[in-house]
Amino acid sequence: MRDVAIIGVGVTKFGELWNKSFRAIGIEAGMKAMEDANLSGNEVDGIFVGNMSAGRFINQQHIDALIADYSGMATNHVPATRVEAGDASGGVAFRQAVMAVASGMNDVVLVGGAEKMTDLDDTSINAIMDSTADAEWEAGMGVTFAGLHAMIAQRMIHDGTATREEIASFAVNSHFHGALNPNAQFRKAITLDTVLRSGPVATPLGMFDCAPISDGAASVVLCPLEDAKKYTDSYVKVSAVAQASDTLSLSQREDITTYGATVAAAQRAYQQAGITAQDIQVAEVHDNYTVAGIMALQDLGFYKRGEAGKAVLEGRCQVGAGPVAVNTSGGLKARGHPIGATGVAQIVEIAEQLRGSADKRQVENAKYGLAQSSGGMGSAVTVSIMEAI
Amino acid sequence: MSTVAREWREIPGRYNLEGTKCENCGSIFFPARDFCPKCRRAGIGKISRYDVCRRGKVFSFSIVHDAPDFNNMLKPYVVAMVQTDDGVMVSAQLVDVDLDKVAIGMPVRAVLRKLSADGASGVIRYGYKFVPDE
Amino acid sequence: MDVGIVSYGAYVPRYRIKPEEIGRIWGVDGKGMGKGLMIYQKSVPSPDEDVVTIATEAARYMMDRVPEVDPKDIGAVYVGSESHPYAVKPTATIVAEAIRATPAMTAADMEFACKAGTAGIQACMGLVGSGMVRYGVAIGADTSQGAPGDALEYSASAGGAAYLIGSEKVIAKINKTLSFTTDTPDFWRREGQPYPLHGGRFTGEPAYFRHITSAAKMMFEAMGTTAADYKYAVFHQPNGKFPTRVAAQLGFTPEQIEYGLLTPNIGNTYSGAVPLGLANVLDHAEPGDRVFVTSYGSGAGSDAFDITVTDEILNYRRDNAPLLEKVMADPVYIDYGTYAKFKGKILMSE
Structure with missing residues (x-):
């Protein structure tokens, strides 16, 4: 297996991009990444696209072909593959691409993640999100995606492993960083009170506990580590790409306040990279709901169970404030959560941090960065570790 | 119309909490599984029908305000993870309950209720919900 | 062969509205109206309840009380209602499936x-x-x-x-049943129409009173009885009045009809009314109690029953259901x- 490098990154602004189509944002991110990698385009021999539900959001299936076509890759007949794993679509697409390069099957791969959500109304969007859990036995019974996360939060509060304030503080952390990221959907810091007083979505979670509905795309370019210097001086090494699965339905788990797939993927990733959680200085975690962010910090080994919430509430996950800066991009909550794009956007942020190009949110001397992408109720999780060169 | 067969084939589970049991390891499955994820090959041919207990306790809950269209008339409504007396976890709605009295540990029992309908002229989907069990 | 009631179950939704609250909306003295009708509150189904769910809940209570009865021995399920959720597609099959009586049985909606x-x-x-079936299930339920604004809204x-x-372990033997039926259009609902219409005061003397008293008197005559021979009586109850x-016209005392008269507290449950009244009587009945029952259905007809509670009720697991x-x-x-929200009166977007 060959070591793999990220040689280019690109991301669109995330948000309600009313005047931009799916194909427009997808191509914008891809072109930025190619430009960043100093590629002409002819070098690319494979495309992987993370996308959850273009079929339902914009009634367009076969978006692998669409992306290949509009990025000019179809003229060279470059193979394009669309990857779907719920919210983790982008994370899994990245992993597939890394595997393709590592194995020697491909040499230069373009990884994209894109979602165009705002062409639909909120209720229809929520119904699509609900279907990433068990459509028949959860969503179909009236148990919404937000409701499932809310029941995790309720149980944590009941068990005494997190308080409502600690859970809510995850959004404060995300917004703190979102204010520093020019591509974030929400560029405004908020107070804990704003989260606690936001309208209820599924108690105890309110509007500010939930990631927004977003349009956006992100892209990275991969090549073998040994070839990276041919293209750029600014690249990072992919030290690990691990993935794990869990039951589709939350009710099939022994313990609902931890995601076993995150724990398993993290263990595998640390092993691949030959490091431990304590070696990570910057992490992007999947905070589609605040409570999921708290769980991730514990499942990834940054904090013991019952201690992550406290750390976030005390501001120790902000840039420069603690051992690991969390969601410096603004996370899903403030940067935005165009579902298929999210997992790739996390990689972009970590690459920027490790290259030292993260501007006002730069983590000093970051050596290792981690991205955790979670699909559905933690039913598919990828943990990727990147290393500064 | 396209949903008719799909809804019809799940009637045993939705009306009567009918699941399955692996006779090899004793695991109970709800929703029903034809393949034991623990025993895998050793469980093939040893999966039998199992009726999940209709009584249980609230393991966790939430009051849902952001409701799917089919539950617009019920919002805000309660969802719960219910641990049945035989240890199965079932996610469902909890109805006919005072919102300020829902609590973890509360005894509940399954009833049949209308879950949704395919518009005004389509098929009606019935299934389990839970109510307080006094 | 003694044929009678082997088990029973009854269910009423949890929600209530008072006539004064309805009157408040329409500028009517609801309290006075309620007093005149002898209806002090009425039950309201939750938006997720209908005749299927109500009938199922009652039928499950019924089965819970006879755990020894194998539902596969039920040969017929009939659900009587004027508010079946489907115009075409039986309620009875859904209920039968929910109590696991299917598939070797007959079913129909009435x-x-x-x-x-x-x-x-x-x-x-x-x-x-x-001898065609071992057990049959008969359910009366309505929503x-x-x-809105009509007198019926109060009831x-x-x-x-x-x-x-069935004929085994009968807790209440049905000694006789007979009916009195004519073509009398006092109340009706045309196909596809959401609300019934009624003939106002015509629903009284030529309809309700004529049919009930005729059937009741036929029963007295057939059995050689008078009102005094019965411990309890249950009559159809569109209101309390x-x-x-x-x-009183038939010679029964207020005490005899007390348990069987639920409308003042829950309103008119239509097809459920007499079955519910009888259930409440059976909840209190002891061996030997004789019960006189006469239903009424607009259109019009009355079914009368002469029932005797048996010793078997002492072995009956009445407490297996509330x-x-x-x-x-x-x-x-x-x-x-x-x-208005519960009854689907609020127009929602598609």
């Missing part, structure tokens, strides 16, 4: 205004008595509709009761806005 439930009991008696409510009819008056008093306890009172 409609005869407010007496479809008792018509089902008669049909089951015939099937059991003839009846009254047009039309929801509830139902289920009866397991009519059954009270008809009972008694009706418990089902009706702890109601939640709702305002007209909630009522």
Whole structure:
């Protein structure tokens, strides 16, 4: 297996991009990444696209072909593959691409993640999100995606492993960083009170506990580590790409306040990279709901169970404030959560941090960065570790 | 119309909490599984029908305000993870309950209720919900 | 062969609205109206309840009380209602599936205004008595509709009761049943129409009173009895006033009809009314108690029953399901806005 490098990154602004189509944002991110990698385009021999539900959001299936076509890759007949794993679509697409390069099957791969959500109304969007859990036995019974996360939060509060304030503080952390990221959907810091007083979505979670509905795309370019210097001086090494699965339905788990797939993927990733959680200085975690962010910090080994919430509430996950800066991009909550794009956007942020190009949110001397992408109720999780060169 | 067969084939589970049991390891499955994820090959041919207990306790809950269209008339409504007396976890709605009295540990029992309908002229989907069990 | 009731179960939704709350919306003295009708509150189904769910709950209570009865021995399921959720597609098959009586059985929905439930009991008696089936299930249930602002809005409510009819371990023997039926259009609902219409005061003397008293007198004559021979009596109860008056006309005392008269507390449950009243009587009955029952369905007809509670009721596991008093306890009172929401009167976007 060959070591793999990220040689280019690109991301669109995330948000309600009313005047931009799916194909427009997808191509914008891809072109930025190619430009960043100093590629002409002819070098690319494979495309992987993370996308959850273009079929339902914009009634367009076969978006692998669409992306290949509009990025000019179809003229060279470059193979394009669309990857779907719920919210983790982008994370899994990245992993597939890394595997393709590592194995020697491909040499230069373009990884994209894109979602165009705002062409639909909120209720229809929520119904699509609900279907990433068990459509028949959860969503179909009236148990919404937000409701499932809310029941995790309720149980944590009941068990005494997190308080409502600690859970809510995850959004404060995300917004703190979102204010520093020019591509974030929400560029405004908020107070804990704003989260606690936001309208209820599924108690105890309110509007500010939930990631927004977003349009956006992100892209990275991969090549073998040994070839990276041919293209750029600014690249990072992919030290690990691990993935794990869990039951589709939350009710099939022994313990609902931890995601076993995150724990398993993290263990595998640390092993691949030959490091431990304590070696990570910057992490992007999947905070589609605040409570999921708290769980991730514990499942990834940054904090013991019952201690992550406290750390976030005390501001120790902000840039420069603690051992690991969390969601410096603004996370899903403030940067935005165009579902298929999210997992790739996390990689972009970590690459920027490790290259030292993260501007006002730069983590000093970051050596290792981690991205955790979670699909559905933690039913598919990828943990990727990147290393500064 | 396209949903008719799909809804019809799940009637045993939705009306009567009918699941399955692996006779090899004793695991109970709800929703029903034809393949034991623990025993895998050793469980093939040893999966039998199992009726999940209709009584249980609230393991966790939430009051849902952001409701799917089919539950617009019920919002805000309660969802719960219910641990049945035989240890199965079932996610469902909890109805006919005072919102300020829902609590973890509360005894509940399954009833049949209308879950949704395919518009005004389509098929009606019935299934389990839970109510307080006094 | 003694044919009778082997088990029963009864269910009423939890929500209530008072006539003064309905009157408040329409500028009517609702309290006075309620007093005149002898209806002090009525039950309201939750938006997720209908005749299927009400009938199922009653039928499950019924089965819970006879754990020794194998539901596969049920050969017929009849659900009587005037508010079946489908115009075409039986309620009875859904209920039968929910109590696991399918598939070796017959089923049908019945409609005869407010007496479809008792018509089902008669049909089951015939099937059991003839040996065609071992057990039959007859259910009367309704989520009846009254047009907003109409007098019916003060009474039309929801509830139902289920009866397991058989010839083994009978807790209440049905000594005789007979009917009195004519073509009398006092109340009707045309196909596709959401609300029924009625003939106003015409629903009284030539309709309700004539049919009930005729059937009752036929029963007295056939059995050689008078009102004094019965411990309890149950009459159809579109309001509290009519059954009270008809009972007096037939010689029954207020004490005899007390347990069987639920409308003052839950409103008119239509097909569920007599089955529910009888259930409440059976909740209190002891061996030897004789019960006189006469239903009424607009259109019009009355079914009369002469019933004797047997010693078997002492072995009967009545406590395996809640008694009706418990089902009706702890109601939640709702305002007209909630009522309109529950009854689907609010126009929602598609």
